[in-house]
Amino acid sequence: MAATKSLAPGSVPPSRPTKEQLFKTHKTHLESQDLSPDAPRPVKQPILAEAYPASTRSIRDVEIIPLSELRVEKHHRGQGIIVKVISPPFIGAGAVSIVEDEFGNVEKLAIYNQGDASILSGVPEGCLVAVKEPYYMHSGGDSDYMICCDHPSDVILLRFNDPIIPESLRLGPLLKSAADWRSAGDKAFLEKDFPTAVFCYAEAIEACGDDAAFKAPIHTKRAGTNLILGRYDAAKADALASITGGPGDWKAYYNAGRAAYGLCEYAASKEFLDKALQINPSGTGVRKQHERCLARLREEEHGDYNFGAMLASLSPQHIHLDRGSFLRNTRVAESKHHGRGLFATRALQAGDIAFVEKATLMPNQYEPSRASAALYAMMVRQLCDNPSLAQSVLQLYAGDSLERTGAEGTIVDGVPVVDVFLVEGIRTKNCFSAPLSTFEDTKPRSPAGRMAKGLWAHASYMNHSCVPNTMRSFVGDMLISRATRAIAEGDEIFQQYVPVNALLDLRTAVFKDNWGFECSCQLCVSERRSPRDKLDARKKALAAIERTGTKKPAAGKGGGAIATDATIRHMEKLAKQLEDLHEPDIYDALPRLALIYPCDWLVDAHRARKNHAKVVRYALQVLRNFGFNVPSGEADAADDSWDPREIYTTSGDASLMTVHIVLALRRLAEAYRALGQRDSAGRCIEAAQFGYTLVTGFENDSRVLE
Template sequence: MAVVLQQNSDTMATTTEPPVAKRLTKEQILKTHNAHLKKQENMPSTAPRPVKQPVMTEAYPASTKSIRDVEIIPLNSLQVESHHLNKGIIVKVVSPPFVGAGAVSIVQDSFGNVEKLSIYNQNDSSILSAVPEGCIVAVKEPYYKHNGGGDGDYIIAVDHPSDVILLRFTDPIIPESLRVGPLLKTAEEWKNAGDTAFLGKDFPTAVFCYSEAIEASEDEKFNAPIYTKRAGTNLVLGRYDAAKADSLASRTNGPGDWKAYYNAGRAAYGLCQYEESKEFLEKALELNSSNNVIRKEYDRCLARLKEQETGEYDFSGMLASLSPTNVHLDRASFLRNTRVAESPLHGKGLFATTELKAGEIVFVEKATLMPNQYEPSRASAALYALTVRQLCDNPSLAKDVLQMYDGGYERSGLEGTIVDGVPVLDVFLIEAIRQKNCFSSPLSTVEDTKPRSPEGRMAKGLWIRAAAMNHACVANTMRSFVGDLLISRATRDIKEGEELFHQYVPVKSLPDLRNQRYKDSWGFECACALCSVEKTSPEANRNKRKELLAQIEKICNKKVPGREIIPDATIRTVDRLAKQLEDAHETELYDGLPRLTLIYSSNWLVGAHRGRKNWGKVIRYGIKVLRNFGFRVPSDESEVWDPRGIYAAQDNKTLMTLHVVTALRRLGEAYGALGQKELAERCVEAAEFGYLLVTGFKNSLTDLD
């Protein structure tokens, strides 16, 4: 489902106001609502559905109570801008819904009071995403607010999806005056209604009707095929928890149970529970060994288990299969090289369970949640909406997602608990988790490195294992993406038990700027080797480096190598300033560490001298580029060295980027031009290895041309 971001401008008040004296009449409310419905008829069906994304300063908790444990109150006792703790309302929907960021319906209580009800954050798989007229709903601890219209215009806003419950027509909690009795009388009629809805592709209604059929019947033989139908419908909707439960409930201890195990296997597969899926499918094959459909699903499951065990993937094949409409790869995660444990740095961290060599896969993780939305203005809202809706549909996901870091959000401790048949979901907690843990992901890192790749095309996703890693500017791993797979590789040799780090965001040259970003976004200050050292550098030196960098950037931004031949005078000026900047780095502090403020000038000088085919100086400044990223290189460009060895040292404190790959390519070009063929080839090999680290798997360097 396409989504667009729509910020919530509601305000919360903690004070209690007296009951509202003036409300719109039922006729006035319906007149306005019907006018909106008319406009809705003219809206294109393909228009993106807005998402009401929470504003964290307006957070209020989700109800953790059952509707049977709160006091049911009439609509006319609701107080404006109040969250009605320990209270609830039961109302009948008396209008078709207007569907926008939420589904707005007109509702009436047992006393004849009428008001607007807006239900947000429901999945399209739920009837609550657009409640049909005549249904009875209960709202726990409702929030009543001004609706932004004139005097008397109010609305009941349900942000938390677990705060609203669709009641069965025969539920005894429904007040007598709202009772209409079941719309259909017999289980057979409900079953037929479910079949009709399914054929019409109205799957939420089909699930509702099949549920009513099961409730209306006590005949196990009659119910078994209804469970099968509901299981199949839930599979279509992606409600795998419910599909698995229904599949197992449909068993009759006969040979026909192969279908129950087959559907349960498919449901477990949808939840990435491949071991369990294999067990179910094996039982299906025992009962129906000649069924090729089961065999195909079983083989697919075995392929996932092999990936899970070995970490062997056809990355190139996966890349070739990607398209803007096909980003979710049918692959398993490989996580056995890592474990989550307490970090001596802060909170949880990720640790190596085995010795890893530079370039080896640390882990490969399939996104728990990642919408196919690459527009920056919509990506965050899309991930938020997907997370809420998937946790509603598959409560088993809540355990892992809701334990993620939330930045200090105040929890009730009951999030994810099943109450009234649904998991308690606090949308403000979910948004806090999204903000602190999501990664930006291109369609593929390979494509993103190419010169003609469109800029800013990033999706947002949650990778739970990757989110457990702490940040370091000089990290020992590097991540890349292919579709919804995150690939982590070691950028140097790693010992068993060593904590693993990656960069949360691209590292800025100046320590105060990059650490301000970390504080603002995640509430920490980086304690990596580089940041720790730079804190000890005298303030006068830090200021001098900042001033010199600003001067260099001002000159270099006006003259870009590759677009023009750079004048000698400009090169000399930049060279002189770069030397001053280098001298401003304390030798004893920066030994073996990156000098980030020097990277820009050394890269620029490589390009400037390459444009003049001054190969000796290309080599000089190419080596400086590597040194400034923290790699151990010759102090003299005439010294014999092997560039392939720059990655392996376990004490490396380097910063790996695409610029390192480019510098190695330029060095290879320069050595080749000077007739040093063997050294040129070694530079190319080192560049290819670096490109593997950057992109996640082996790719041709010609992609960078």
């Protein structure tokens, strides 16, 4: 086979396939496509290194050129094309169709990132489209090119009577009257072809001129259809446009209230529903929706949630909870660390809710290999369907490599400008991995690796700290953030972006590579004072410990034997050597993350051999190595006056709360009970229960960890 010849960027192809050749190839693809309802539709995720901006110009402000003037691997800035679709679409990661211009030139057009609510997700044959500043690319073999529309706002579905359409492409109205278009919309609605129904109702509204009596019920129909499609901005606009001043207006306000509710604008929803009830006080549906709205407003005002009931209502098919966001305890402001951050609006104590936020966007996809693509696709499509989301989403940090035009989210040619590369940058810098629930995820027998990806816009403003003062957890699409220690009014609140590595160099690389910052938390700043030889020595010592622990499990895990006395002594020796490599002047009140693994190993090893005093010793060391204040030394460890419940209030500003703290406290309780120190055991259980509330977001029985 001859090698494919590549043209220099900006060249005009010397030859292109004929219409017959394009149709022959296209037919082969059409015969192979799977259009079954359950067929997974792939997503074309953008490669940020290949980013180019979305067009911000109107199709009426660019030069319209013929297809024959398209140049390979070029973004035709200041130019556009108008074409007719002359084939059914091939549906894959996008929709590929054959198109023709007014001069009879033909080409392939690939449209990506259109939502299910848009006709452009599978543009029907006969439709007319405009592409602004098109990108013409080589797509395979010799003479194989196509017009590629990555940005959904770069392609516009034209109305059939749009004056911009060239005369030779103009079909005239397909239907003769507004009534015909209305009937076509009704037919499409009954067939559940909702995007077509919306299009037909739009044509009916345009065709009827100034006939307000005819328009109002069409707006009502289109409002209802847009509600089904989740196009809440459009539904609200249609609902308000259907108001006539008559007794039937209750439905207009009801639809507007439902649309505002879908946008989580509960105060506005209540106002619309109040008006609906004034007109129709006996409306059962209106009253029920009004009660739902009041419940959301109470949650927004008071943060009063029944988390247990929320957890019980979850299922793999039901992850989106009907709840409001409680954000009053925090505000967004400029941070001395990285741009903007979240700050406490009142004093918080350990265990207090900092905020609870419903996901701005979160797909129901817990397969890790698909979760990122699913969130990206949802972000793009929701920004297209509901332009008001731009206010909360598009202002988030997207990395320093992506330039903004300032027009993102603005309406041009009737659609919002959506730059898919900017959206992907925002996703990568701001999304969270979330289990179905943190409570279930902490159980030892919970399925591993089942994580969705979601965007919580308010939480995205939180800056990172390796020793944060809050901890996040999840119940479905609700993110719960609780204070892990006292936070004064006006203080910045922090979270961990990812679980931190024990070694400074490794975690620094993670932050640099993924978010482009150097962590300035108390732990990182202090550890940078360590000489290079000490950092290297700790890295080497930890590697030796991990090799020993992996080769010889502590407590017969995986069917192996319980660790021998010799192995335990060896691990204790290695742990002591690593401890001696931590400078007291640096680590006096800081976590010693490298020591957590060997101390955990020793807790398990001594527990398996029922050496309860040693379990106490090393469980306390686990707490100490996470930065909590505990008795130091074996004599103090036996002191029955120590109260573990106070570690959350007496440990300073550099302690690190994790589920390992809960497990260590339970191991302590078990050992204390075996040693006859029942009061100490009881206090440890109470401390574990409190810690488990921080970990899971609400009160749960920590015995599930056993």
